[in-house]
Amino acid sequence: MKTLQILLTLLLFSCCNDSVSPSEQSPPKLLVGLSLQQYKNSSFGIDGYIDGLDHAVQNGINMFGMSPEWNVLEPSPNTYSLQDNLTNPLTLLDQNKTKLDSYIIVLKMIDTNIKLVPDDLANLDFDDPEMINRFSLLLDKIFTEVPSIERVTHVLIGNEIDGYLSTNPDQIQQFKTFYLAAIQQIHALNPRVKVGTIITFNAAKNNPILFDTFKTEGDFICYTYYPTDEQNSTPWQMRPPSDIKDDMDWMVQNTGGKPIAFTEIGYTSSTDNSSSEQQQSDFVQKMFSSMKPYINSKNIEFVYYHGMYDYPQGFCNQYAQQQGVDPIHICNFMNHLGLNNWETGLPKLAWFTFIDELRSINE
Template sequence: MLSHEVQSNREAKHAGIQFIELPQQWDEIETAPGTYASEFATIANQVYPALDTAIVLSLNPIDTNALRVPKHLRESTWESDERIKAFCDWVDWTLAQLPDASIQAIAVGNEVDGWFAQHPDELAGYKAFFDAVARHIHTKHPNIPVGVKVTFGGRTGKLASEFDKLESSADACMLTYYPLDETFQVRPPSSIEADFVKMIEVASGKPIHLLEAGYPSGAACGSSLDQQAEFIDVIFVAWDKHVEAFPVINFVWICDMSKAKVSAMTRYYGVELPAFAEYLGTLGLQTHDGKPKPAWNRVRENVAKRAR
């Protein structure tokens, strides 16, 4: 498994990719108060510096619609000293496992709008939590940008003003972007330019880190291999036009997920729509066994064109 991962990342590096995202779920890592275990951070410290590839850390007390706070802290509130200190201690431990790595940014939570759509009363507390965590990271690592990952739909939806407040102490507007409707049907690639303009509007002058950008190729999502490839072309054109606002874009993923992984992810998210499984299973730029889709070739071609 590790050798396949290394090979995939070597291919990605050859295609022009400069960073990867390393997601870490808080409750998986801190198994008891102050007790941590994560082999992935150690592996990342060995692999990515050797590939001259930076890391975006996604340290998640929330992962989309799932709370990832360790059990021993579930009775505390977001703004409590106990929860804030515990998270900051975990941040320090994680960074200590990556002494050789280049940390491009830290996201405190992944697509947190999934949780707050059901728990909007917790947003004020999470802002206090994030403000304290950001201050802690800035004190020790002033050159690492800190933010919170939110979906494009959530950041521009009915809680947009609350996310404006949440991001007031963030260094960047960190977004994920999958042009889909609520039934996981793709929107046309022609919508990308307007979406980029909307992102710039809500970011209010902050740099936009598009930490996940993807487009499924599956027919159940109303898509195709050609349409996924068109998405790549159009997003590069939009990026050219707005490059100063978008310092980084991360295309998700290199390879399609296995059927077993897709099944596990649909159970995790609790979404049973067939199109959702198709969306998860066909986001890759290559098939699960590593055969390039047209979209992978388009990434390579677009990077090569701009490297001249």
């Protein structure tokens, strides 16, 4: 699923004195994230995001993230546009560096079903030397010239790469070559930064060749996880929350010993998708209880929940058109995915469960 341009926040639930720098506090048991979709009456522009972030920080948020597309960061060859997508989030949202401990970046040259590279590279394979060199130059620009880039702890190369690679299987090995080059480059620029890519849970289960190709590389395995029923003839129907523990066990136990992470994890409250507000709340409770053994054994890098609010009206139709998917069922799913209502801003049952579970993890 497409993430918003300013989408990732990772969350630590701990009571913080504003006079104490996050770096001076004890490390969290778990970094958990919450995407900052705004609601109908949010303030416009950066003020709305700061309001949303502050509300989340009051409930424990300590990491923020960005998910820019390569063709936006490099709109023409060797010309870069980094201010809005990277510099501003790194410098404006937490100017005193007291709200947030760290940041994460998802660099999207693949975003689910689509390839998002600069126009002059669109017809090249991912392992073409020019493709690799140009991305290397972008990485160098980011890691040497973006202010406060030292606050970034994790970088993801591509979002839900299985979507594009499943329909372009000839590009699997080519993208692996590209991915390995990116890992090497980022580790050389900053060895402290952990690098991975993102695959959907359903593809990890159902396309083991693709999953096995990438799970051996990188510093951790990153999933997007929405427990939809792949056996149902109607798409985007939810499986019961009772399935979550088995899914979580599988995701941890099939990584070859690497930790896991989630850039998206969520559950719709739409009755049209075999769910409800109560069922969404049950999912949140089951999700965290299933994670607890792996949190204690440090098998989970971070969790990013999707998201603070439902998507705004009209967003999903645009997204479905861009991705080339039928909007009917996915839009029912997406329009009720948040923990709070888009129209009113009021919390759903799952919001209270979310806060309770975070508190219990970090007590």
